[in-house]
Amino acid sequence: MKFVDEFRDPDKARALIREIETLLPHIPRADERPLQIMEFCGGHTHTIFRYGLEQMLPGAIELVHGPGCPVCVLPMGRVDDCVALAERPEVIFFALGFETTMPSTALTVLAAEREGIDNFSLFCNHITTVPTIKAILDSPDMQIDAFLAPGHVSMVVGEAPFRFVAEDYGKPIVITGFEPLDILQSLWMVIRQLAEGRCEVENQYRRIVPPEGNSAGLEAVAKVFELREFFEWRGLGSIDHSGVRMREEYAHFDAERKFPVPSLKIADPRSCQCGEVLKGVIRPWECKVYGRQCTPQTPMGALMVSSEGTCAAYYQYGRLAVEAQRGQAG
Numbered sequence: 001m002k003f004v005d006e007f008r009d010p011d012k013a014r015a016l017i018r019e020i021e022t023l024l025p026h027i028p029r030a031d032e033r034p035l036q037i038m039e040f041c042g043g044h045t046h047t048i049f050r051y052g053l054e055q056m057l058p059g060a061i062e063l064v065h066g067p068g069c070p071v072c073v074l075p076m077g078r079v080d081d082c083v084a085l086a087e088r089p090e091v092i093f094f095a096l097g098f099e100t101t102m103p104s105t106a107l108t109v110l111a112a113e114r115e116g117i118d119n120f121s122l123f124c125n126h127i128t129t130v131p132t133i134k135a136i137l138d139s140p141d142m143q144i145d146a147f148l149a150p151g152h153v154s155m156v157v158g159e160a161p162f163r164f165v166a167e168d169y170g171k172p173i174v175i176t177g178f179e180p181l182d183i184l185q186s187l188w189m190v191i192r193q194l195a196e197g198r199c200e201v202e203n204q205y206r207r208i209v210p211p212e213g214n215s216a217g218l219e220a221v222a223k224v225f226e227l228r229e230f231f232e233w234r235g236l237g238s239i240d241h242s243g244v245r246m247r248e249e250y251a252h253f254d255a256e257r258k259f260p261v262p263s264l265k266i267a268d269p270r271s272c273q274c275g276e277v278l279k280g281v282i283r284p285w286e287c288k289v290y291g292r293q294c295t296p297q298t299p300m301g302a303l304m305v306s307s308e309g310t311c312a313a314y315y316q317y318g319r320l321a322v323e324a325q326r327g328q329a330g
């Protein structure tokens with residue numbers, strides 16, 4: 001396929017759903033609960049809601065929308081730090097994102113070093129996907145049966161970092177693109193693995209993701225950044241090795257080392273249930289404040305902050321279907 005509308009073909013989508021339905025009876029099941037498949041990435045979540053994919057799937061499949069939206073999971077205290085840094089008489093770049101955006105930040109720092117720029121620094125908020133997937137897998141209330149891995153992150157890191165999901169935890173995982181047919185084909189691939197009793201890393205997004213990743217990008221990242229001991233994720237708490245900071249050699253570009261920042265911890269309101277939504281324990285609309293106190297205009301929790309946040313996506317695209325379901329239930 002060459003053009004984007006070919007990845008949105010409704011007939012092909014329906015054919016994939018039929019293939020999925022054919023495979024489902026072949027999956028050995030210990031209980032009757034729906035299969036839970038987590039798409040980690042907020043870009044996937046957005047596509048799922050925008051194209052109504054969830055409503056097309058058989059009831060035996062439940063999609064769990066993971067924490068892969070760096071805007072949503074940034075703790076509020078870091079935003080306040082950023083506002084404090086903005087008062088400084090210097091160009092300070094607010095660096096945010098997963099492994100996808102780390103190479104461009106690293107290359108910017110290397111260019112600044114090469115050109116001897118002395119009025120530039122970086123406020124580093126880059127976070128990593130792999131330790132967070134591991135933290136989700138280690139969570140005691142985890143019920144996820146398979147994963148769709150983030151396509152753009154994989155374009156940089158390749159397939160290897162996701163092998164532990166299959167090898168150590170026995171869960172199928174498929175690297176997935178961002179169009180509706182990419183997501184449906186990836187769901188078919190994980191379900192086929194479950195039906196055949198396999199657990200592997202498969203790559204549905206081969207048109208973009210080389211199995212070995214982007215070696216030039218990884219080299220730049222390794223030169224400039226090192227893992228932090230831990231990093232705070234809004235809604236999930238502190239996760240070991242889930243963020244990066246600048247190496248000592250580049251400390252002269254590190255805004256956090258150069259300038260004082262308030263570093264305040266600001267907790268979400270007690271009624272927020274973002275952590276439970278992120279782990280698939282409850283659905284967004286089951287949160288006590290969803291759609292009432294917490295809306296995209298008045299976000300109380302992390303997942304209502306950006307359009308890629310699960311609750312915001314539900315609110316924007318899935319709200320009417322949810323309200324109809326509630327009406328039927330009532």
Ligand code: SF4
Pocket residue numbers: 271272273274275277284287288289290291294299300301302303304305311
């Ligand atoms: S509705 Fe708001 S508070 Fe509740 S889980 Fe979603 S974002 Fe968090």
